[in-house]
Amino acid sequence: EPEVTQTPSHQVTQMGQEVILRCVPISNHLYFYWYRQILGQKVEFLVSFYNNEISEKSEIFDDQFSVERPDGSNFTLKIRSTKLEDSAMYFCASSREGGKLFFGSGTQLSVL
Amino acid sequence: AQTVTQSQPEMSVQEAETVTLSCTYDTSESDYYLFWYKQPPSRQMILVIRQEAYKQQNATENRFSVNFQKAAKSFSLKISDSQLGDAAMYFCAYRAGAGSYQLTFGKGTKLSVIP
Numbered sequence: 001e002p003e004v005t006q007t008p009s010h011q012v013t014q015m016g017q018e019v020i021l022r023c024v025p026i027s028n029h030l031y032f033y034w035y036r037q038i039l040g041q042k043v044e045f046l047v048s049f050y051n052n053e054i055s056e057k058s059e060i061f062d063d064q065f066s067v068e069r070p071d072g073s074n075f076t077l078k079i080r081s082t083k084l085e086d087s088a089m090y091f092c093a094s095s096r097e098g099g100k101l102f103f104g105s106g107t108q109l110s111v112l
Numbered sequence: 113a114q115t116v117t118q119s120q121p122e123m124s125v126q127e128a129e130t131v132t133l134s135c136t137y138d139t140s141e142s143d144y145y146l147f148w149y150k151q152p153p154s155r156q157m158i159l160v161i162r163q164e165a166y167k168q169q170n171a172t173e174n175r176f177s178v179n180f181q182k183a184a185k186s187f188s189l190k191i192s193d194s195q196l197g198d199a200a201m202y203f204c205a206y207r208a209g210a211g212s213y214q215l216t217f218g219k220g221t222k223l224s225v226i227p
Contacts, residue, residue: 031213043157043203045214056214089155101215103149103157 002026004104006092012110013082021077021107023092032075033093033101034067043091049075082111114139116206118218125194126226133189133221135204143209146180146187151201163187165209199225
């Protein structure tokens with residue numbers, strides 16, 4: 001069964017550094033998403049992406065965040081200057097028609 | 113704004129027994145989707161079951177079924193013949209039917225399965 005893959009599985013960074021989280025969505029999917037889950041809390045929506053542009057974003061997704069689909073297969077989330085409160089599990093997801101989302105295994109980001 | 117409430121932080125069930133996880137939601141939309149996701153200790157989010165609000169028939173997937181009560185805005189998940197592998201966090205989620213693709217999640221219910 002096709003999967004959404006995310007790399008790396010764990011990322012440790014110093015506060016103020018830039019990080020890029022990478023995702024390869026399922027190949028025939030058209031909608032892409034990032035969600036995050038702070039430890040012990042619920043999963044929160046960050047951003048959705050369709051037709052090479054952001055279609056929705058939450059209040060969490062401020063100017064420090066950006067997304068890109070650089071080459072038709074990868075979908076990346078960049079955090080420009082990480083803060084301690086950015087420590088979370090970041091999930092990439094994709095869907096074909098916007099309904100049934102398939103999630104990746106997540107990248108655990110630790111900001112020190 | 114839409115909200116999703118899971119009032120049971122933790123539940124437990126004996127292996128082979130049946131358990132029901134509760135979820136209520138608040139929306140002014142008439143067209144929407146509801147989901148249950150399972151998150152095992154690996155923390156991957158796995159779709160368990162999906163329900164379209166326009167469908168009156170409750171969705172089923174093998175041992176998993178839902179009781180969708182649209183008027184009451186209730187969407188409970190029933191797990192029959194519980195197995196050890198069912199132990200996980202279960203999240204209820206809502207998505208509006210048109211114009212938005214973001215999921216709104218509840219806080220989750222941690223299910224333990226007792227052998």
